[in-house]
Amino acid sequence: MSRGHEVLTVDGVSVSFPGREVLRRVTFSLGAGEFCGLVGTNGSGKTTLLRAILGFVRPQAGAVTFVGAGVGRSVGYVPQKISLDPYMPLRARDLVALGFEGGRLGLPLPSADRRRRVSAMLSAVDATGFADQRIGNLSGGQQQRVLIAHALIRQPNLLLLDEPLANLDLRSTAEIVRLLSRIASENRIAVLLSTHDMNPLLPIMDRIVYLANGKAATGAVEDVVRTEVLSRLYGYHIDVVRVHDRVLVVAAESEREGQEEIARAPAHVAEIP
Amino acid sequence: MRRPTWRRFPDSPMKLLDMIFHPGFFSSQPVHTALIVGGGAAIVSGIVGVFAVIRGQSFAGHSLADISSAGGSASFLLGVNPLLGFVVMALFGGAGMEIFGVKQVRERDLVTGVVTGAGLGFSALLLYLTVSTTSIHGAAITVMFGSMFAISRAIMPLALAIGVGSLLLVALLYRPLLLTSLDSDLARVQGLNIRLIEMLFLMMLALAVSLSAITVGAILSTGLLIGPPATALRLVNRPGQAMILAPVVGLAATWGGILLAYDSYGWTGGHSWPVSFCIVALVFLFYVASSLPWRTGDQPAAAVDS
Amino acid sequence: MAHWRSAGRRGRFVTGVPMFSGFMVNTWIVTSMVAVVAAVVGFFVVARGTAFAAHALPFSAFPGAAMAHVLGIDDFLGLGVFAALGVLTIAGLGRHARRDVATALCVMLLLGTGALFLSMTTEYSQEVYALLFGQVLGVPSAALLPVSALGAAAIAITLMLSRPLLLGVASTELVKASGVSPQLMELAFLAVLALATVATLPVVGALLVFSLMVGPASAARALASSPVFAVLLSVLFAVVTAWSSIILSYYSDWPMGFFVGAFAALWYMASRLILDRGVRL
Numbered sequence A: 001m002s003r004g005h006e007v008l009t010v011d012g013v014s015v016s017f018p019g020r021e022v023l024r025r026v027t028f029s030l031g032a033g034e035f036c037g038l039v040g041t042n043g044s045g046k047t048t049l050l051r052a053i054l055g056f057v058r059p060q061a062g063a064v065t066f067v068g069a070g071v072g073r074s075v076g077y078v079p080q081k082i083s084l085d086p087y088m089p090l091r092a093r094d095l096v097a098l099g100f101e102g103g104r105l106g107l108p109l110p111s112a113d114r115r116r117r118v119s120a121m122l123s124a125v126d127a128t129g130f131a132d133q134r135i136g137n138l139s140g141g142q143q144q145r146v147l148i149a150h151a152l153i154r155q156p157n158l159l160l161l162d163e164p165l166a167n168l169d170l171r172s173t174a175e176i177v178r179l180l181s182r183i184a185s186e187n188r189i190a191v192l193l194s195t196h197d198m199n200p201l202l203p204i205m206d207r208i209v210y211l212a213n214g215k216a217a218t219g220a221v222e223d224v225v226r227t228e229v230l231s232r233l234y235g236y237h238i239d240v241v242r243v244h245d246r247v248l249v250v251a252a253e254s255e256r257e258g259q260e261e262i263a264r265a266p267a268h269v270a271e272i273p
Numbered sequence B: 001m002r003r004p005t006w007r008r009f010p011d012s013p014m015k016l017l018d019m020i021f022h023p024g025f026f027s028s029q030p031v032h033t034a035l036i037v038g039g040g041a042a043i044v045s046g047i048v049g050v051f052a053v054i055r056g057q058s059f060a061g062h063s064l065a066d067i068s069s070a071g072g073s074a075s076f077l078l079g080v081n082p083l084l085g086f087v088v089m090a091l092f093g094g095a096g097m098e099i100f101g102v103k104q105v106r107e108r109d110l111v112t113g114v115v116t117g118a119g120l121g122f123s124a125l126l127l128y129l130t131v132s133t134t135s136i137h138g139a140a141i142t143v144m145f146g147s148m149f150a151i152s153r154a155i156m157p158l159a160l161a162i163g164v165g166s167l168l169l170v171a172l173l174y175r176p177l178l179l180t181s182l183d184s185d186l187a188r189v190q191g192l193n194i195r196l197i198e199m200l201f202l203m204m205l206a207l208a209v210s211l212s213a214i215t216v217g218a219i220l221s222t223g224l225l226i227g228p229p230a231t232a233l234r235l236v237n238r239p240g241q242a243m244i245l246a247p248v249v250g251l252a253a254t255w256g257g258i259l260l261a262y263d264s265y266g267w268t269g270g271h272s273w274p275v276s277f278c279i280v281a282l283v284f285l286f287y288v289a290s291s292l293p294w295r296t297g298d299q300p301a302a303a304v305d306s
Numbered sequence C: 001m002a003h004w005r006s007a008g009r010r011g012r013f014v015t016g017v018p019m020f021s022g023f024m025v026n027t028w029i030v031t032s033m034v035a036v037v038a039a040v041v042g043f044f045v046v047a048r049g050t051a052f053a054a055h056a057l058p059f060s061a062f063p064g065a066a067m068a069h070v071l072g073i074d075d076f077l078g079l080g081v082f083a084a085l086g087v088l089t090i091a092g093l094g095r096h097a098r099r100d101v102a103t104a105l106c107v108m109l110l111l112g113t114g115a116l117f118l119s120m121t122t123e124y125s126q127e128v129y130a131l132l133f134g135q136v137l138g139v140p141s142a143a144l145l146p147v148s149a150l151g152a153a154a155i156a157i158t159l160m161l162s163r164p165l166l167l168g169v170a171s172t173e174l175v176k177a178s179g180v181s182p183q184l185m186e187l188a189f190l191a192v193l194a195l196a197t198v199a200t201l202p203v204v205g206a207l208l209v210f211s212l213m214v215g216p217a218s219a220a221r222a223l224a225s226s227p228v229f230a231v232l233l234s235v236l237f238a239v240v241t242a243w244s245s246i247i248l249s250y251y252s253d254w255p256m257g258f259f260v261g262a263f264a265a266l267w268y269m270a271s272r273l274i275l276d277r278g279v280r281l
Helices: A046-054 A092-101 A112-124 A140-152 A170-187 A227-234 A255-262 B013-020 B029-054 B058-078 B082-099 B105-133 B139-145 B153-182 B184-189 B194-216 B221-235 B239-267 B275-291 C022-048 C051-071 C075-093 C099-119 C124-133 C141-160 C162-170 C172-177 C182-204 C206-223 C227-252 C256-277
Strands: A006-017 A020-031 A035-039 A061-066 A075-078 A158-161 A190-195 A207-212 A215-219 A238-243 A246-251
Touching: A006 A046, A006 A190, A020 A046, A020 A061, A020 A190, A020 A207, A035 A046, A035 A170, A046 A075, A046 A158, A046 A190, A046 B184, A075 A140, A075 B184, A092 A112, A092 A140, A092 B153, A112 A140, A140 A158, A140 A170, A158 A170, A170 A190, A207 A227, A215 A227, A227 A238, B029 B058, B029 B153, B029 B194, B029 B221, B029 B239, B058 B082, B058 B105, B058 B139, B058 B194, B058 B221, B058 C099, B082 B105, B082 B153, B082 B194, B105 B139, B105 C051, B105 C124, B105 C206, B105 C256, B139 C124, B153 B184, B153 B194, B184 B194, B194 B221, B194 B275, B221 B239, B221 B275, B221 C099, B239 B275, B275 C099, C022 C051, C022 C141, C022 C162, C022 C182, C022 C206, C022 C227, C051 C075, C051 C099, C051 C124, C051 C182, C051 C206, C075 C099, C075 C182, C099 C124, C124 C206, C124 C256, C141 C162, C141 C182, C162 C172, C162 C182, C172 C182, C182 C206, C182 C256, C206 C227, C206 C256, C227 C256
Parallel strands: A020 A215, A035 A190, A035 A207, A075 A158, A158 A190
Antiparallel strands: A006 A020, A006 A061, A207 A215, A238 A246
């Protein structure tokens, strides 16, 4: 596992909303070029964690630090989806262009340089075929690619994706995962991708942040995705079953079994509060 | 005014021109003023209106216009420039909308409706006071439905300032407005202040609305704000192109409406049609024409009604 | 009989007419009926969230009264025709996707037509004022029958359909499951709105119909959890609003529409305060 200098450090972040504690002292870090899966069921706090990292949500405790961001590079963000109004008069090409100049004041002057950069980005995500279609007419997978291009065109050193695979069919899922892996390793971009199903990411994940009950277990996949670790995280017995190359996380039936498993978690996994 | 002899087939180009542009059209002072002010309103509304339609804020535009009617009514009472009354009230209304804004659509429609009602009630009061304390006639008509041929030349400097100001704002905020219309998270990631942009847009909307209110009246001004832009958006594929086409459509409707209203004096024997009706009718016709399935090319896929 | 709003009356009370004289009795009766109808229908407008339609219908109906003046027919007939046109427009085009623009433009055209008709009358400005902001002086006994008939019909239909209407507030799926068509409900409710609008418009004016329907009802829904209780509260608040507006208008000579609009805003503000603080009855 590559250990470049840390690009993102999340240290003891806790977030609560009225009546609910969503995240409890989540801690992990990400190095340049590392591919990290943020895994958890619906409602486990994945989106909240991403929004806390982006600064949209202020944590009650803890801090988020970007190392190397001062060098002028930035954070790229791919939301799950954006408004699909078919009447919105913007082509995929225009959306990508807005990725690096959406905040610029004044009227956009025609620029050959901009056209070149946008075309290059579109071809990098294999979106050239539908670059001139209205974004509202794109399929789920096509929209994801365009959003990825939009996020990457500013050459960030960290890319955050919020459940990009949730609404995709199997083929699109595999394509997007391959695409992200290639881009991340070619450009040394750290990637944090949230999902509720870790299986599509198993071939390429360097590390995992597993969220349950507002707590996180982080580390290498083989260290975290184990019966003892997850049982301790959930607070009751969990079985981790491997079938061929796939992982199934299953809740157990008896409570007493659970208590015995919890005591045996390995020590080098990041501390579970 | 000599009645044009339009029953006979015109035997020269000059006669044809006379049929279209009734005598006195080009030399009439009120017509000049109407063409200039109306033209400015059409251009500004066309451009700002494209954003209003894209952002789904047409109801907000309608509400701003109704609220601004209170300002227009007040201007009669106070004896000031009516455009000033419209624009001040609209700006306050826009600021209020942003500050007290509600996010859910259902509740937002309710608030907007209630505030509009209160604003219109206030208008009612001011118009009543105008009638009972001044000798001004027809204030209600002018405020609600516009009196284009009665616009005073004194408003032109202010109209020019408002027009230029709103166009400058659009040019400045073009890309941030597009990005925030798409998705506010994407805009925030690039460091944009969403609330500030929303507020500035409402200010732009207020400026555009006040100009169209003084031409076609407060109640009908939304027609000029959303009609030509909606027409343009049905025909072209890029926001930039829409912002060029919409003012053209708006100008055609406004100038065409002025001409129709002027000519109607001759057709109806001395009782002309209101200019605002003519303009709104043309706006509507252009929209219907653009909605007909006669053109091929990039049309949006049918919307899924959920 | 047809144009009881002509002859220049704009809400100014003739001095010397006592508030409860025979002349004024009709005003009290008609306005009270109008308030009750507005309240009952308004509760469902607030509950179902059909503010846009409720706002657009009076604007569509208003030209009908203008046309009635020009053609010399009964006001209510003209209003009815244009309200029906409005219902067809809103039901046909709706508010989905970009269609709210289409609906708004159709309403604009109808309004423009109203301006055209009004320009053909002799008392242009006063007519505009009366139709937009209402006037309450000298409601003749001739208006009693149409207003009560329309109002009764609106209330009767609403009460008959109250269960699917309320169910539809929660979920259209549930309505379908109970064997009723949600589209039909939508259309029926629009028809009810049209009836209520035609009954209410001559008294409060096109621009304030919405306020009278929605203001008191929103305060009621904030205070009451049971629909029955909420409707009763709506009626109470609306009648109080109407009566206060008559009295204030009588003594100040200010137009009744102003008071209706102001009260509606106050009711709504009260409802937000209550809702945000969680008081429930």
